[in-house]
Amino acid sequence: NAGVTQTPKFRILKIGQSMTLQCAQDMNHNYMYWYRQDPGMGLKLIYYSVGAGITDKGEVPNGYNVSRSTTEDFPLRLELAAPSQTSVYFCASRSQGPKLFFGSGTQLSVL
Amino acid sequence: GQQVMQIPQYQHVQEGEDFTTYCNSSTTLSNIQWYKQRPGGHPVFLIQLVKSGEVKKQKRLTFQFGEAKKNSSLHITATQTTDVGTYFCAGLSNAGGTSYGKLTFGQGTILTVHP
Numbered sequence: 376n377a378g379v380t381q382t383p384k385f386r387i388l389k390i391g392q393s394m395t396l397q398c399a400q401d402m403n404h405n406y407m408y409w410y411r412q413d414p415g416m417g418l419k420l421i422y423y424s425v426g427a428g429i430t431d432k433g434e435v436p437n438g439y440n441v442s443r444s445t446t447e448d449f450p451l452r453l454e455l456a457a458p459s460q461t462s463v464y465f466c467a468s469r470s471q472g473p474k475l476f477f478g479s480g481t482q483l484s485v486l
Numbered sequence: 487g488q489q490v491m492q493i494p495q496y497q498h499v500q501e502g503e504d505f506t507t508y509c510n511s512s513t514t515l516s517n518i519q520w521y522k523q524r525p526g527g528h529p530v531f532l533i534q535l536v537k538s539g540e541v542k543k544q545k546r547l548t549f550q551f552g553e554a555k556k557n558s559s560l561h562i563t564a565t566q567t568t569d570v571g572t573y574f575c576a577g578l579s580n581a582g583g584t585s586y587g588k589l590t591f592g593q594g595t596i597l598t599v600h601p
Binding site: 406408410415416417418419420423425431433434465467469473474475476477478479480 | 487490492495517519521527528529530531534574576578586587588589590591592593594
Protein backbone atom coordinates (compact mmCIF):
# COMPACT_ATOMS: atom_id res chain seq x y z
CA ASN A 376 0.00 0.00 0.00
CA ALA A 377 1.20 3.50 -0.84
CA GLY A 378 -0.86 4.97 2.01
CA VAL A 379 -1.78 8.64 1.54
CA THR A 380 -0.27 10.27 -1.53
CA GLN A 381 -0.18 14.03 -2.02
CA THR A 382 0.82 15.94 -5.12
CA PRO A 383 2.54 18.22 -5.81
CA LYS A 384 5.19 18.38 -3.08
CA PHE A 385 6.02 22.01 -3.77
CA ARG A 386 4.24 24.79 -5.62
CA ILE A 387 4.63 28.53 -6.06
CA LEU A 388 1.54 30.48 -7.06
CA LYS A 389 0.98 34.08 -7.96
CA ILE A 390 -1.75 36.00 -6.16
CA GLY A 391 -5.11 35.28 -7.78
CA GLN A 392 -4.10 32.02 -9.42
CA SER A 393 -5.97 28.80 -8.80
CA MET A 394 -4.76 25.30 -8.16
CA THR A 395 -5.82 21.90 -6.90
CA LEU A 396 -3.90 19.94 -4.32
CA GLN A 397 -4.35 16.24 -4.93
CA CYS A 398 -4.78 13.61 -2.24
CA ALA A 399 -5.35 9.92 -2.75
CA GLN A 400 -5.40 6.99 -0.33
CA ASP A 401 -5.43 3.28 -1.10
CA MET A 402 -6.47 2.02 2.35
CA ASN A 403 -10.23 2.22 1.71
CA HIS A 404 -10.60 4.76 4.51
CA ASN A 405 -13.92 6.55 4.78
CA TYR A 406 -12.64 9.56 6.70
CA MET A 407 -10.37 12.08 5.02
CA TYR A 408 -9.11 15.46 6.22
CA TRP A 409 -7.22 18.48 4.97
CA TYR A 410 -5.01 20.40 7.40
CA ARG A 411 -2.76 23.37 7.01
CA GLN A 412 0.32 23.84 9.13
CA ASP A 413 1.78 27.24 9.83
CA PRO A 414 4.94 27.72 11.92
CA GLY A 415 4.19 27.60 15.65
CA MET A 416 0.47 27.15 15.03
CA GLY A 417 -0.04 23.43 14.93
CA LEU A 418 -2.40 21.93 12.38
CA LYS A 419 -5.69 23.59 11.52
CA LEU A 420 -8.54 21.62 9.94
CA ILE A 421 -9.71 23.06 6.62
CA TYR A 422 -12.27 20.51 5.39
CA TYR A 423 -13.13 16.93 6.08
CA SER A 424 -15.14 14.11 4.56
CA VAL A 425 -16.82 11.10 6.16
CA GLY A 426 -17.34 9.27 2.89
CA ALA A 427 -17.79 9.65 -0.83
CA GLY A 428 -20.16 12.51 -1.61
CA ILE A 429 -20.06 13.97 1.91
CA THR A 430 -17.88 16.91 2.89
CA ASP A 431 -18.01 19.56 5.58
CA LYS A 432 -16.12 22.62 6.75
CA GLY A 433 -13.47 22.53 9.39
CA GLU A 434 -11.98 25.35 11.40
CA VAL A 435 -10.47 27.42 8.56
CA PRO A 436 -12.41 26.73 5.32
CA ASN A 437 -12.45 30.22 3.78
CA GLY A 438 -10.72 30.36 0.40
CA TYR A 439 -10.86 26.60 -0.14
CA ASN A 440 -13.19 24.03 -1.62
CA VAL A 441 -13.20 20.24 -1.68
CA SER A 442 -14.97 17.39 -3.36
CA ARG A 443 -15.16 13.68 -2.65
CA SER A 444 -16.46 11.84 -5.69
CA THR A 445 -14.69 8.59 -4.76
CA THR A 446 -13.51 6.95 -1.55
CA GLU A 447 -9.91 7.24 -2.70
CA ASP A 448 -9.61 10.89 -3.71
CA PHE A 449 -10.08 14.12 -1.78
CA PRO A 450 -8.75 17.11 -3.75
CA LEU A 451 -8.45 20.58 -2.21
CA ARG A 452 -9.13 23.54 -4.48
CA LEU A 453 -7.76 27.07 -4.03
CA GLU A 454 -9.70 29.42 -6.29
CA LEU A 455 -8.04 32.81 -5.80
CA ALA A 456 -4.72 32.31 -4.08
CA ALA A 457 -3.74 34.85 -1.43
CA PRO A 458 -0.47 35.27 0.50
CA SER A 459 -2.30 34.16 3.66
CA GLN A 460 -2.62 30.72 2.07
CA THR A 461 1.14 30.22 2.08
CA SER A 462 1.46 27.13 4.24
CA VAL A 463 2.18 23.43 4.33
CA TYR A 464 -0.90 21.38 3.53
CA PHE A 465 -1.41 17.86 4.84
CA CYS A 466 -4.03 15.39 3.81
CA ALA A 467 -4.90 12.62 6.24
CA SER A 468 -7.20 9.64 6.37
CA ARG A 469 -8.41 7.08 8.85
CA SER A 470 -10.63 4.06 9.14
CA GLN A 471 -13.03 3.60 12.06
CA GLY A 472 -10.09 3.70 14.46
CA PRO A 473 -8.53 6.88 15.82
CA LYS A 474 -5.18 6.76 14.04
CA LEU A 475 -4.70 9.42 11.38
CA PHE A 476 -2.46 8.55 8.44
CA PHE A 477 -0.87 11.64 6.92
CA GLY A 478 0.47 12.28 3.46
CA SER A 479 3.90 13.80 2.99
CA GLY A 480 2.52 17.29 2.52
CA THR A 481 2.44 20.06 -0.07
CA GLN A 482 4.49 23.19 0.56
CA LEU A 483 2.68 26.10 -1.06
CA SER A 484 3.96 29.65 -1.47
CA VAL A 485 1.74 32.45 -2.77
CA LEU A 486 3.69 35.45 -3.96
CA GLY B 487 -14.49 26.85 20.20
CA GLN B 488 -12.27 24.24 21.67
CA GLN B 489 -8.66 25.25 22.27
CA VAL B 490 -5.70 23.03 22.99
CA MET B 491 -2.62 24.74 24.38
CA GLN B 492 0.74 23.04 24.43
CA ILE B 493 3.89 24.09 26.27
CA PRO B 494 6.72 24.66 25.92
CA GLN B 495 6.94 25.75 22.31
CA TYR B 496 10.64 24.90 22.17
CA GLN B 497 12.87 22.65 24.26
CA HIS B 498 16.60 22.15 23.89
CA VAL B 499 18.15 19.29 25.83
CA GLN B 500 21.45 17.50 26.01
CA GLU B 501 21.35 13.90 24.94
CA GLY B 502 20.50 11.79 27.96
CA GLU B 503 18.36 14.44 29.65
CA ASP B 504 14.65 14.01 30.15
CA PHE B 505 11.97 15.95 28.29
CA THR B 506 8.33 16.72 29.03
CA THR B 507 5.66 18.50 27.01
CA TYR B 508 2.28 19.48 28.43
CA CYS B 509 -1.08 19.84 26.80
CA ASN B 510 -4.15 21.64 28.20
CA SER B 511 -7.61 21.78 26.73
CA SER B 512 -10.25 24.45 27.32
CA THR B 513 -12.92 21.72 27.34
CA THR B 514 -13.21 18.15 28.54
CA LEU B 515 -11.86 15.73 25.98
CA SER B 516 -13.23 12.42 24.81
CA ASN B 517 -9.71 11.28 24.08
CA ILE B 518 -6.30 12.68 23.29
CA GLN B 519 -3.76 11.59 20.73
CA TRP B 520 -0.05 12.29 20.38
CA TYR B 521 1.85 12.66 17.12
CA LYS B 522 5.51 13.10 16.26
CA GLN B 523 6.72 15.03 13.24
CA ARG B 524 10.33 14.71 12.21
CA PRO B 525 11.94 17.78 10.60
CA GLY B 526 10.64 18.05 7.04
CA GLY B 527 8.28 15.15 7.58
CA HIS B 528 4.65 14.53 8.31
CA PRO B 529 2.93 13.80 11.63
CA VAL B 530 3.03 10.18 12.71
CA PHE B 531 0.61 8.75 15.23
CA LEU B 532 2.16 7.70 18.54
CA ILE B 533 -0.70 6.85 20.87
CA GLN B 534 -4.26 7.51 21.98
CA LEU B 535 -5.41 7.94 25.59
CA VAL B 536 -9.06 7.52 26.43
CA LYS B 537 -9.56 6.91 30.14
CA SER B 538 -9.35 9.43 32.96
CA GLY B 539 -5.96 9.15 34.67
CA GLU B 540 -4.64 6.77 32.03
CA VAL B 541 -0.89 6.20 31.78
CA LYS B 542 0.71 4.42 28.86
CA LYS B 543 4.34 3.67 28.11
CA GLN B 544 6.20 3.09 24.88
CA LYS B 545 9.82 2.26 25.70
CA ARG B 546 11.26 5.60 26.92
CA LEU B 547 8.01 7.54 26.30
CA THR B 548 5.36 7.90 29.00
CA PHE B 549 1.97 9.40 28.21
CA GLN B 550 -0.54 10.58 30.80
CA PHE B 551 -4.15 11.72 30.60
CA GLY B 552 -5.40 13.89 33.43
CA GLU B 553 -8.12 12.89 35.84
CA ALA B 554 -10.40 15.62 34.52
CA LYS B 555 -9.60 14.65 30.92
CA LYS B 556 -8.53 18.21 30.16
CA ASN B 557 -4.77 17.81 30.21
CA SER B 558 -2.09 15.41 29.11
CA SER B 559 1.65 15.06 29.10
CA LEU B 560 4.38 13.25 27.21
CA HIS B 561 7.60 12.47 29.03
CA ILE B 562 10.72 11.13 27.34
CA THR B 563 13.37 9.58 29.54
CA ALA B 564 17.04 9.84 28.56
CA THR B 565 16.54 11.57 25.22
CA GLN B 566 18.39 10.42 22.14
CA THR B 567 19.17 12.27 18.92
CA THR B 568 16.49 10.19 17.22
CA ASP B 569 13.89 11.89 19.43
CA VAL B 570 14.37 15.18 17.57
CA GLY B 571 11.17 16.57 16.10
CA THR B 572 7.91 18.28 16.93
CA TYR B 573 5.49 16.58 19.28
CA PHE B 574 1.81 17.40 18.95
CA CYS B 575 -1.09 16.59 21.15
CA ALA B 576 -4.51 16.46 19.50
CA GLY B 577 -7.76 16.37 21.40
CA LEU B 578 -11.20 15.12 20.47
CA SER B 579 -13.99 17.13 22.08
CA ASN B 580 -16.39 15.51 24.51
CA ALA B 581 -19.18 17.85 23.44
CA GLY B 582 -22.51 16.40 22.37
CA GLY B 583 -23.05 15.28 18.82
CA THR B 584 -20.85 13.43 16.37
CA SER B 585 -17.32 14.73 16.13
CA TYR B 586 -16.33 12.68 13.07
CA GLY B 587 -12.85 12.48 14.49
CA LYS B 588 -12.17 16.18 14.11
CA LEU B 589 -9.10 16.67 16.21
CA THR B 590 -7.93 19.98 17.64
CA PHE B 591 -4.15 20.09 17.58
CA GLY B 592 -1.91 21.85 20.03
CA GLN B 593 0.77 24.15 18.69
CA GLY B 594 3.43 21.50 19.17
CA THR B 595 6.70 21.36 21.08
CA ILE B 596 9.86 21.44 18.99
CA LEU B 597 12.48 19.24 20.62
CA THR B 598 16.15 19.66 19.85
CA VAL B 599 18.61 17.14 21.27
CA HIS B 600 22.26 18.14 21.41
CA PRO B 601 24.71 15.20 21.25
